[in-house]
Amino acid sequence: MAQVLILYSTTDGHTIEICKRLEAVIAGEGDTVTLANLADKPTLDDYPFDKIVIGASIRYGKHQRLVNDFIAQNRAALEAHPNALFSVNVVARKPEKNTPETNPYLQKFLQKIDWVPQNLAVFAGKLVYPELGPFDRTMIRFIMWMTKGPTDPTGTYEFTDWNKVEEFGRLIARL
């Protein structure tokens, strides 16, 4: 039985939902899981762990800066353990952009960081138009219109393939 540490970065909470699903799958396979928010500036010394996973969502083309910072500061510890990284974004709703190799945000991010994660995943995210402020709602509707996505401002759209999330959970349990 291994201890799995999942560190996440989220703005609106969907990445936490993905982490919770991973936790349920991994715990079901017998490992113990701890979730920690990168925004709380966690220190790895505070967590006993055998495997480490980082998950982060995209906002206006980027993961939060604190994800890059955490990776830069903890590269040696990441490399010393079985590890994985996943990105959450709505571009990944498109079949041609939903793999680590084809998702432009993940590819760009990998070029920016020094760490080479052993395992990668991309999950399509969720849009809750009514919960967005007017600026973000307008911007995202425009981006969705440009990319042939849903634009109903009263709509909630979850694009996440939960089977894919669960498959990634099983992969982490096998590391």
Ligand SMILES: Cc1cc2nc3c(=O)[nH]c(=O)nc-3n(C[C@H](O)[C@H](O)[C@H](O)COP(=O)(O)O)c2cc1C
């Ligand atoms: C203001 C805003 C900007 C976003 N920008 C992008 C983007 O540039 N590219 C993209 O693919 N998804 C973008 N998204 C979609 C988010 O990545 C998606 O909603 C994800 O589920 C958010 O996860 P979180 O709730 O954990 O932050 C954006 C969403 C919002 C609300």
